[in-house]
Amino acid sequence: MSANTPATPAAAPAKSKKRLIIIIGVVVAVLVMGGGAAAWLISSRSHGDEEEGTTAARKEAPKIAPTFFPMENMVVNLADPGGDRFAQIGITLELEDAKTAEQVKLYLPTIRSGILMLVSQRTSAELLQREGKEKLASDVLREVSRPLGYALPAERERTKPADKNEDERSTARSRTERSPVHRVLFSSFIIQ
Structure with missing residues (x-):
């Protein structure tokens, strides 16, 4: 044990x-x-x-992905003294949708004419500066939106309201009637 x-x-x-x-x-x-x-x-x-x-x-x-609408390049004489300077500009529009692209195609001759008139009023010195190109892009945006039935205010109208009530009305109008053309993009910009 x-x-x-x-x-x-x-x-x-x-x-x-x-x-x-x-x-x-x-x-x-x-x-x-x-x-x-x-x-x-x-x-x-x-x-x-x-x-x-x-x-x-x-x-x-x-x-929704935007629709891009490339326009043919445009050659424009500039408003420089002597008239020997010109610009070749390629523009692509950023649009809301394909339906807007079809509307732009319908008004393309009017839109191109308006853009040519805008560019021909500029000098090479203006267009060589970034601010000049940005101002041109905003002017082209307004010119493209006009035939489509959208009136965008000019730059000076946006910065200087006539009175407070007018400013409130234009702000409300711009919210309800937003242009289907979102931006103007330069695909080429040559000045000679």
């Missing part, structure tokens, strides 16, 4: 160590899974809030 007696106490500590290791492993696994679940809940809430905000923004203004 003496041989059996020492074996029993040695077996008992081995079983308790195994049980302790299993209990610690289970506790650690529960803590890790609980932490992971908490992190997932927190991140899903923040993504849910972001998605709600972006969904509302998407519903308000759906993004």
